Amino acid sequence: MKPPFKFEILAKDKHSRARTGIIHTKHGKLETPYLVPVATRGFIIALTKKEINQLKIPAMLSNTYHLHFMPPGDKEIKKLGGLHRVMQFPRVLFTDSGGFQALSLGIGRVRNMKKIGFFHERKDIDEKDKKESFAEMTEKGIIFKSTYDERISRFMGPRESMEIQSNLGSDIIMAFDQCNCAGDTKKETEEAMLRSHKWELESLKYHNKDQMLYGIVHGGAFKDLRIKSAKFISELPFDGIAVGGSWGKTNKDLYKVLSWIMPLLPEEKPRHLLGSGWVEDIFNAVEQGIDTFDCVETSRIARHRHLYISPKSGGNIKNKFKIKVNQSNFNSNKKIDPICQCPTCKKYTRKQLYTILLKDKREYYKHATVHNIGFMLQLTKDIRESIKQGNFQKLKKRWIKEL
Ligand SMILES: [Zn+2]
Structure with missing residues (x-):
């Protein structure tokens, strides 16, 4: 290298x-x-x-x-x-x-795929639901239309991308x-x-x-x-x-x-x-x-009111280690998650975060995004440590249990 x-x-x-x-x-x-x-x-x-x-x-x-x-x-x-x-x-x-945009702005748009990357059964969709493709595939590269100004189309091949x-x-x-x-x-x-x-x-x-x-x-x-x-x-x-x-x-x-x-x-x-x-x-x-x-999901799900939690708070494969921010889940003075050291967890209880959501969505988005990113920073740090200490399998078993 x-x-x-x-x-x-x-x-x-x-x-x-x-x-x-x-x-x-x-x-x-x-x-x-x-x-x-x-x-x-x-x-x-x-x-x-x-x-x-x-x-x-x-x-x-x-x-x-x-x-x-x-x-x-x-x-x-x-x-x-x-x-x-x-x-x-x-x-x-x-x-x-x-x-990737050849997919998300091309065939993904035409087939009206909600979640790109996930399996999508191919079926004929109604003409009225079909959207125009913003990406035309050629052997040399892709002709992209700009989503910022639809009058602009430009070719992007390996040379242009580099x-x-x-x-x-x-x-x-x-x-x-x-x-x-x-x-x-x-x-x-x-x-x-x-x-x-x-x-x-x-x-x-x-x-x-x-x-x-x-x-x-x-x-x-x-x-x-x-x-x-x-x-x-x-x-x-x-x-x-x-x-x-x-x-x-x-x-x-x-x-x-x-x-x-x-x-x-x-x-x-x-x-x-x-x-x-x-x-x-x-x-x-x-x-x-x-x-x-x-x-992208780490920050996206935070805005959709889902926060990451560890097995200590009930996180598992089935709930994808996330909890919905709603009145019943966020009605206590518990921490969002006990393992998380992020600025949001240091400052707010679950109840306080829910109050912020009711008062000011933007402020909530900020704290929720900080938590989800902070949570993953902590998790990957723990994984790195576990590999150094020879405990990776133990850590994995503690988190990933088939239900
Ligand atoms: Zn946190």
């Missing part, structure tokens, strides 16, 4: 592929395993710089498509000193490649790919995978060598395709490897996909799981050797 990047493995679990390490970047160290909070447009909704600093968030992930089309745009961000300067965030920044990510100046960037859709046929998945491979090779050619470039393994829920893709990406000189695309119907299918891929990936490179990060996923994917994750 080229300087200033380095991935250092500090300890490994004796009974699984779990490891803990440090990704060294120009903007400091990132200890892994770690769940990267998503700042799609360069900020985390409901949080200001103050809360981000209070939480001591070591890394965030932003979105190439949005930062390109949303004013002021990546060229202007470059002139202003780069994304770190604009976000006033001096630590590690990830950016995705924009390829240029935009270079303008943003993020530390860890993703190769340009085509994210396939859950429910795609094997033929469609293979075509998308082969196109992604071609674009990823081009990304290697065009990327800014000061940035750490991750290749992305595709192949949907098909074992032979996933293995083919894992081998192809592993042989290329990427700085890290990400696992992308759809994986089937449930998160159990995801763990199956990881069990095919992970033994094939080079040990010395950091691995990222794109778009996944529920508590159960974190334990299972860390066990398979994933180092970092990103997930």
Whole structure:
């Protein structure tokens, strides 16, 4: 790996592929395993710089498509000193490649998919429910329409994606790919995978060598395709490897996909799981050797009145380790969760937080988002410690119990 990047493995679990390490970047160290909070447009909704600093968030992930089309745009961000300067965030920044938007703004819009990434039964939908696609796929790249100004359409291929990510100046960037859709046929998945491979090779050619470039393994829920893709990406000189695309119907299918891929990936490179990060996923994917994750749900569910809780407060696989903020659950002077050390938990009881929700939604959004991100920071820290101490399996058992 080229300087200033380095991935250092500090300890490994004796009974699984779990490891803990440090990704060294120009903007400091990132200890892994770690769940990267998503700042799609360069900020985390409901949080200001103050809360981000209070939480001591070591890394965030932003979105190439949005930062390109949303004013002021990546060229202007470059002139202003780069994304770190604009976000006033001096630590590690990830950016995705924009390829995912071919799905969310293309076929996802046309098929009227509510939750992108989850399995979607293909069915013919009424003409009146069909929305216009904002992404037209070509062999060379994607023609995107801007969601900020529908009069603007621009081509984005590997070269353009690398240029935009270079303008943003993020530390860890993703190769340009085509994210396939859950429910795609094997033929469609293979075509998308082969196109992604071609674009990823081009990304290697065009990327800014000061940035750490991750290749992305595709192949949907098909074992032979996933293995083919894992081998192809592993042989290329990427700085890290990400696992992308759809994986089937449930998160159990995801763990199956990881069990095919992970033994094939080079040990010395950091691995990222794109778009996944529920508590159960974190334990299972860390066990398979994933180092970092990103997930928009952490902050999104906070705004939808769901807060993370540990097994001590009744968190389990079934309730996805979350509790609804309502009068019956938040009527006591109990802490939101006893293991959480976040500024919200330090300051407010459940009852006080519920009172804030009734009085001032914006204020509630802030405290709830702080809790959910703080909770995950604490959980991943505990996981890192457990791997160092040789207790990862014990910690996993304490959290993940089949009900
Ligand atoms: Zn908390």
